[in-house]
Amino acid sequence: MTREIDTIPTPTHVKPKKLVVLSAPRTGTHGLYLALKQLGYKPYHMAEVLAAGVPALKIMTDGMNAELFHEGTPYGRAEFDKWFANYDIIIEMPFLMLRSTLKAYPDAKFLLTERDPEKWAKSYLNTIGLSTMRFRTFPMSVFKKFDGFAFYMDIFGGRIVDYCTNGYGVTEDGRQALIDNYKSYISEVKRLVPPEKLKVIKLEDGFGWDELCPYLGVPIPNTPWPSLNTPEEFQTIVAPRMKTAATKGMAGVATIMAVVAVGIWYGRKGLLPFLK
Template sequence: MSRYIDTLPTPAHVEPKKLIVLSAPRTGTHGLYNALKLLGYKPYHMVEVLAAGAKATRIMREGLEGEIGLGKPYTRKEFDKWFADYDIIIEMPFFMLRSTLKAYPDARFLLVQRSPEKWAKSYENTVGKLSVRTQQFPFTMLKYLDGMIHELNTFSRYMNNICTKGAGMTEEGKENLVEHYKEYIATVKRLVPPEQLKVITLEDGLGWEEICPYLGVPVPKGLDWPGRNVPEEFAAIATPVIQGGIRRAVMSLTTITVGIIAAGVWYRRAGGALPMLSWFK
């Protein structure tokens, strides 16, 4: 199957990447995203994906498929198309780490790590719950009627399987979340040269003093660091996207139903006999 990103034109200009953030979701990445925007940067984060809709979500999903062997891995060519207008990449590398490192071998990287147990609990309360929800009715039906729900359903299924090592959000799966996160952090530190990687522990603090010197910019005065993306904030971001998908799916279903009824009425008026369904006999 052809990839959507292959249909996009080669950009006339690609913003040089000033920082690539290798942190997993649920490690202060949303606050970092907002902070970098306040500094004048143009970061790409999951918020950008959800705002752009099904096409951007498909690009993300197909990039993940390439990373896990279900498709062709993304290279610098694909990333340049995807991130042409952005100078910092956040969260996406967590889904396609090796492809990212291969595409940007000389980049400056940042990793915000946290307690594996706390990360697993945060994942369970946010991404995990959303993943479980999208694999249940009515989403298993609505995914055939809305592109965004289809993409989120597929992507979340992949990520849930990866992060829980196939066990899902069971007790075993929750234990596997901890192990997966530990393995991811160890992999980043093994693959990225130390001189290109700044590591910050979330529990030790994440703010202007930790970020600005690494970027080579002054610490802003009198400007508060944006808050962390707590579960309630995550829900506020994700819920409108899900609700929008449900509305579009219902509208599609209504359109299809009305069309079938109209066709039946026309056929009957034209003298055709409607079939008697077996369960009505």
């Protein structure tokens, strides 16, 4: 089966990677993404996937499936260069394919934002977990079939939530699995990345310009840190995609109902013998 990444031509120029962020989602990554943009960098984050649409979502899902579920060939430097050619910082994607990322960028500068595991699990369930539940319940379970992005987002979201919760989903057992798996992920990062190449920032100790800028070697701007990392902020990011899926879904359902109604009318008039 052809991977989406294989449909992209080899780029003539690839931006050097200034930083690779190994953090899990819901650890201040969106604020970091906005902050890095403010500093003049070009970071790749889940927000870029939402903006790019179905092709980017397929690329991300293919890479995750190969890395976490051994379905296909894991991405190497050639695939990452295609994917991130125009970006100089990678955020969140390494969480889905840690070993492939480390193998592709062995000389990179790495950053890990770390959060209290119980707080992380609660935040994950209240955002990513909740969104996944919405895709699986009516009416979004129907509407997603009329919107390509929602359809593939459900596939991606469902798989990663099942993976991180050991299949328990948004339950108490799922919450405990999230805590345990997050602890394991943090330990794995620290085991695989040499300490001299890894900057670890604990959110509870403070995360802002003072922690980021010295590591990057850039001046501290005289502006507030651009994010609060709240569930409300997350919903603001995903809401436009949900609204689009709902709009397409309602239009699709209405069209089907109209076709059925016309078919019944013709059948009653005797114009469609198979409906008699």
